Amino acid sequence: MERYIFYILALIMIVSAIASVSSRKMLRSVIYLLFALVGVAGIFFLIDYNFLAAVELTVYAGGIIVLMIFSVLLVHHIEMKLEVAKISKRILTAIACAIGAGLFITTIYSYDFKVESIATTTTTAEIGTGLLSYEAGGFILPFEVISVLLLAAMIGAIIIAKGRKLETNNDDIT
């Protein structure tokens, strides 16, 4: 049963990813990306990492996709056709990518992975304890660094998106 669900998810992900990089209407390509991300979340559910699947759904499908739709609507007419690369360049790139993917897949299949077959369920409490532990193997330092990074990105995004207006206001005051 899970096998068929995985194949269906893989098919949805690959088809929507191809549609997302080749669609000529930009809003549609964002929506196809949404389908690919939901497929990724489905794979996380299948391998029993419910917390990661929830994070993927909220941050990617809920946050990033909405941000991208906002930017598309702000800078484009919805039905505007995109400019695409020359057909020769596209074919050349597709051949190069196919060769690269084939190389990757043959390398992966020729390597002998030592798969452990114990099925463990991870609870969210374990993930949280590991993230906040300051003993050996704990991840508290990168956790704090990432929070500072998110704050800096938020302030930077506000400043950059505000543009010139900030400087002119300062000029008015002084």
Place this chain on the structure above:
Amino acid sequence: MIEGISIYEILALTSILFFIGVYGFITRKNLISILISVELILNASVVNFVVINKYLYPDMLQGVYFSLFIIAVAAAETALAVSIIINLYRQISSVEVKDTETMKY
């Protein structure tokens, strides 16, 4: 782990996703579309981390932490990129790569 699915099939799926992202990154001419392709590439790497953690070292959680950090960095990167794109659109009224010359110097 998924019943009946080996690690090879999932890794093959993520490499295909990765190269679809690379294809989009090279052929697209638009800043937002390039951002979409980068998201595809990042997602493929996130699935790789999680799957290798689950199949090879099921009693550890390091892959989960790394994928959480990748998702956080991707969110920060997208927010900054969108703000740069909006600012650029205000100044040159275009988001095509070939018109973007003001950031070069």
